[in-house]
Amino acid sequence: MTSTHAATTTQVTEPDAWKPVQLESRDVTYATWIAFFAWVFAVYDFILFGTLLPVMGGHFDWNETQQAEIATWVAIGGAVVAFAIGPVVDRIGRRGGIMLTIGGTALCSALTAVCAGLGKAPLVLVRSVAGLGYAEEGVNATYLTEVYAASTDPRLVKRRGFIYSLVQSGWPVGALIAAGLTALLLPHIGWQGCFVFAAVPAFVIAVLARKLKESPQFQVHQRIVHLRKAGQDADARALAREYDVDYDEHAKAGVAAAFRGAALRPTLVLSLAILLNWSAIQVFSVLGTSVIVSVHKLSFENSLWILVLSNLVGFIGYLFHGWLGDRIGRRNTVAAGWMCGGLAFFAMLQAPSELATVVALYSLGLFFLTGPYSAMLFFMGESFPTSIRATGGAIVHAMGPIGAIVAGLGITSVLAGGGQWHAAALWFGALPCFLSGLVMFAARHVEPTSVK
Template sequence: MDMSAGSLRLSAGIAARLERLPMTGYQRSLFGIIATAWFFDSMDLGLMTFVLGSIKAEFGLSAAQAGLLASASFLGMFAGAASAGMLADRYGRKPVFQISMIFWGVGSLMCGLADSVTALMLYRVLLGFGMGMEFPIGLSMVSEIVPAKSRGKYVAILEGFWPIGFIAAGVLTYFLLPVIGWRGIFIALSVPAIFVFVVRRRVPESPRWLEEVGRDREADRIMANIEHHVQRASGKPLPPVDDTFAPPQRRARKALFAELWHGPYAKRTLMLWAVWFFALLGYYGLTTWLGALLQQAGYAVTKSVLYTVYISLAGIPGFLFSAWLLEKWGRKPTCALMLIGSALAAYAYGQAAVHRLPVEQLIAAGLCMQFFLFGMWSVLYAYTPELYPTRSRGTGSGFASSIGRVGSLAGPYLVGVLLPVAGQGGVFTMGALSFAVAAVVVLLFGVETKGKALEEVSH
């Protein structure tokens, strides 16, 4: 390498070099690899919605016990999200992302081999730990590779692989549950963990993170490789570098968590923690029980799975609409819209269930609910990593996700406790109130990040 050219690239700064790149097939291929891992992770997480009723019947569980089992994976996600964020900010995005895949693969396999409810619960915690690790790291990786003009859309599309994974889990359950049972499905979903080898070979470490921690030569080497692939994919010379970004502020790694409470980040952290907690309490409290609630209403197991799949199909246009609106309208108003829509639709679905309306009306209400719920997910995952600087992005995203898992842990259990007392109407009213509180928090304390480079938002 010519030393003068290398010095010129180093002085330009990673952020400036990344932000001027056009989106090409190369960046999309990296996104596709991360999204595929996310998809299989989402299938494992969504599976409990479709098999909870079968597990409840096999082990003779009460509603409260079933709620506790459904919540077990979220206990693991709480620990996984918090630890992975800090580890990724300290040791890098790529190695932690690979480790997370191993955890959820082993956890899924052991769930299929569990011989008691206690063992199943423990393995769900292990599975949840791996899933909790993967979510904030995948977000950070995509946020730091994709330029600002396309970042919101691609992070929202990444989150869209959650409803697709959820629906795939339902379809898989519908066809395979009568054949191999819920244990066989868990075992089958452990196989995609070998995808870790593709990640190891194809996905580079974040050059933004490498520059942040002072590994400038390695950052330059990886950035030069990205530029080479982008130029080859586009077939055109790259735009000139316009270095308008301030150099990264390198700080001691031990200060990462403290920085979440420093200056403007304190308000952002409080806002995100509250939104994640209430949004996930409502979401998982309702969706984890959808299949079981339909079974309780008198529908057969296969019918309840099929109806839940139908309802979940609305999540695909929901996240696509949200991804489009994020760039057209902005993060803050889109987030508030999706949360308010989720609140109204959840209440309507609860009323349809209470009054035993025809199944067509029940599914219609459910379609509206899932449209807004999956749109809400897209905004949360696009918005969260944008609010922190590179040096603490994994930590900030991880702890926001982790606090959300406290809501995820509480939601299914609260449903199990409330159901015998308040019925399905009370359960869905609880979910609607949770979404409404989250919407108010965003409207009062949220900041807009649309169209801004990560470094602009940080400063």
């Protein structure tokens, strides 16, 4: 990276005197592994907090209402952090963004063990900043979209969506690690020790991320910014033309740029789709056991087994939708998947309360609910230009926690008004899932091979 830094600090008069440092195959492979493990341990911390919140509540005498209040404020704070990280990553770079998000996750894991004892407000503040872990998913998508598009490896060009689906599968891997290690370690080191332990691998990945190379697209973006600030507008425009960058749009980069011109459509459409879909995720993924137990009167133990089996099917869904997105386009893949998910969950809610039927329909629902995210996150990166790729992606990505909050408020109002889980899951789960897929058809189709 030294040569890149040196190039950005020297004056040139010919645009072709400067070239971005290209990534070799081993650089792309290293980036893929770092992105995978960064996401695994970001999810580990994310799941760990939800898993241990009842234990922390028992330790500090927080009742269920207080715990729910903490979780809600943390979700709001996390959404703010996820939104704010986009412009930062468009300024400091993708490599720096990965280091910041996973490093911040590591720090917040360790601080959670300390700040919880200082009161609910410090805990909410720390866990809100831990929203960097959730934001890491969007940074991954931005970085790998550019890295894979810049690769000349024909094997990667044809399968980049499928390979990204393997990175995205870090969610179930991180969730399983969180559940397994918590069960193993909690009796011996307590909940504080579990958070400290979680910080270690995240910190190691943050250090290893220092060896990542910046994407060629962001190098070009940085170079254009440098030339423009140095008053070399002609050279900046020539460089933009050489690398097919819209110079006028590039000069207007920032949060506002995501809401004008060609970026407006993906910003609005994808934001609405994610908000609706996360309502379904809150109902059927986060609160899945409550739905199964309440609607079908199955035992809690059976509901846990259903959850494990269906999440394994959901993992296969990641790989399938990543593979399909490379062939029919990611917009079409996500739209069709989420609509099928909505129909599967509707059928599950209406079906007779037989274990085999519930397992089959719930698993099918999760296959089509979570699986399309392997295509969706990649599609987000493909939908915005380099100058605002992280910003646009962060705006869309931040709609997820907001959708979860909307679902939580909706479910609470239905149950408090005397309604049943069946109605709550239908209106705030199955229906939003179907509508999120329908909304996706309003997004601009991006031919997978057209992103360079």
